[in-house]
Amino acid sequence: MNTTTVIVGSSIGGVRAAQSLRLEGYEGEIILVGEDPELPYDKPPLSKSVLAGKAEESSIRLLTREQAEDAGIQLLLGHAATGIDVAGNLLQLQDHEPVRFDHLVIATGASARPSPWGQRPGIHVLRSLDDARKLRTNLLKGGTLAVIGAGFIGAEAAATARSLGLEVTVIDPLPIPMSRIFNPEIGHWFGDLHRNNGVTTIFGTGVESIDGEQGSFTLRLTNGANVEAATVLVGIGAVPNDAWLGASGLLVDNGVVLDEYCRAVDAPHIYGVGDVARWRHEKHGEDIRIEHWTNAVEQAACVAYNITHPQSPRAYTPVEYVWSDQHDWKIQVVGRVGGNAEHIIIGHPELHGRFAALYTTDGVNLRGAAIVNWPKALLACRRGMGTGVTIQELREKLEPLLDPQPLAAS
Amino acid sequence: MPVVKADLQACQGYANCVVGATDYFDLDDDGIVVLLKTEVPEADRSRVTEAARSCPVSALVVEN
Known part of the structure; x- marks a missing residue:
């Protein structure tokens, strides 16, 4: 199988797309292109352990040269992508000759505003x-x-x-x-x-x-x-790195616009992953773009599957998930929260040191949750989002956990 | 047979693994990963490896 997949973007979405292609048994060439001359690294620790000096830079590497070589992933780092010749299947690069592809994965991420x-x-x-x-x-x-x-x-x-x-x-x-x-x-x-x-x-x-x-x-x-x-x-905030697609003819609207399988709407051999990707989320019934680590990982796996299973592609319909660590709070957000959604709050930061806010749009079913310092609640909500749990069921399950009663002497 | 291993010190309880492969991973009351089984048959390898790789702190690995 002499096909070539070129992945543009060497952060989490691009690296995971490359690794997932191999996991799915892809035998063609994989070329990972990155504007950043650094070996691929993970970004969530940058505002936390790296900034604090608690983590060595080597500990946040996503892919070493040896790992890339072992997996048959060619690294082409330090070259910004400047355009795509969609009809000619060519990726244009700064200070490098164009690279031919059969499949292209756009994973150029977002930049700080x-x-x-x-x-x-x-x-x-x-x-x-x-x-x-x-x-x-x-x-x-x-x-x-x-x-x-x-x-x-x-x-x-x-x-x-x-x-x-x-x-x-x-x-x-x-x-x-x-x-x-x-x-x-x-x-x-x-x-x-x-x-x-x-x-x-x-x-x-x-x-x-x-x-x-x-x-x-x-x-x-x-x-x-x-x-x-x-x-x-x-x-x-951040803005998607999509300006380089301007002359490609691909539809760009606050990110590259993709179908439900994460394929460019006007070029089905071109895919998108991560912060730069605006795709059709079938369950939400709208085009959305998500700037979260977990989304990049899950979307990369879906795209790798779809490239290797062209006859039976999977629609990408994730439940949103993001975390943040601030002072002694571990904040985790599942699904869709806020807005005008009705909500109930279980627990209180000062009384219990933890809480969960459960959001619903129809007054019954869980639509999303914001959880602080409460792993059990996080898990119940993440599982519940998949199975259609009601916020009342969650309340009955979680409230008794707030103030555990000592075991009665028998 | 490949086996899945967990670094319990690294685990932060994000639960991405549980969502990815609920038959292999769970969390205990403190939010630390529990391996429900460690041997990974070939048929499960792709799915369990993806679940392990979805760990934000690389606390999980599938080894041959």
């Missing part, structure tokens, strides 16, 4: 290993860290900086943090979490400008106040 307040030394984003190195270097100099954006990346980096002993101020234009994802009650608890861990929070206020230089920035806020900081981290 750049700072709109200027980009100069001391104003950081956090997405790549190099970003983490630069931010850590500046954190080790001490001084206050100002974090703009109280989302997952900003909150995790704020927690890590506190663990390193820095003063930290988090600024977010939302009056209630995380309220784009959760309901306000839980959002308030996130604010309490930060403050209880010594983070100064300024919510409901935007940043007008950043003056000064590395070591002595002044952030001018929309409410007229100023915040002094030695270092600034901008954590205001």
Whole structure:
């Protein structure tokens, strides 16, 4: 079988697609192309153990040269993809001749949304290993860290900086943090979490400008106040890396647009995986794009299956799952949460040290859940999402676990 | 026969493995992985390897 699959993107989605192809018995050539010259590495630890200095860079490698060689995966790193000749089955690269493919997997991920307040030394984003190195270097100099954006990346980096002993101020234009994802009650608890861990929070206020230089920035806020900081981290979301597809003719709309089998809608030999992929989720009945680690892994496995089983492809219909570690909270989110969905909350962070918020749209069935520090509840919800559990059934199961009664003497 | 091994120190209770292969993996009350069986017949190899690889902290491995 002399076919070639080229995978563009050397982060988790691309690496897993390559490995899963071999697992499915794919015998053709596999070429893994990456813009990042680094050997493939895992990104979730960048805002946590790597930034904290607790993890060696070698511990987050996704694929070593030996592992790639053993699996028959050719690495072509340090070359950005610049375009696709769809009719000619050619991938165009920077500083490299075009590469021919039979199947192409687009896994170019997303980039940190750049700072709109200027980009100069001391104003950081956090997405790549190099970003983490630069931010850590500046954190080790001490001084206050100002974090703009109280989302997952900003909150995790704020927690890590506190663990390193820095003063930290988090600024977010939302009056209630995380309220784009959760309901306000839980959002308030996130604010309490930060403050209880010594983070100064300024919510409901935007940043007008950043003056000064590395070591002595002044952030001018929309409410007229100023915040002094030695270092600034901008954590205001990510944008899919799809600009390079502009001239390819592929349909691009906030990510490359795919069918339910994760094939480009206008080129069925081209697939997409991970943060850059907008695919038709049959169960949700809409095109969605997810920027989560687990989604990249599961989507890569599905794409590898579909490439190797063209007569019986699988529709990709995952249950969303994402986690975040902030201070002493392990936050896990399953399915679809927040919005206008009705919810019940079991447990309380101060009374029990853990809680689960269960969301429903029809008042009966579980639609999603946000869980903190409660593995049993996480598992019940992840399993329940697959079997159609009701929130009442979950309540009856989980509430008795909150305050375990001592065994009665007999 | 291939066997699946778990690093209990590394496990953080994400439960991706349980979702991937519920007949091989479970979590205990502390959220640590429990191997329900360790030997992986060839017919299960792909599925169990995918479940092991879905671990965010690489706590699971299927070895020959």
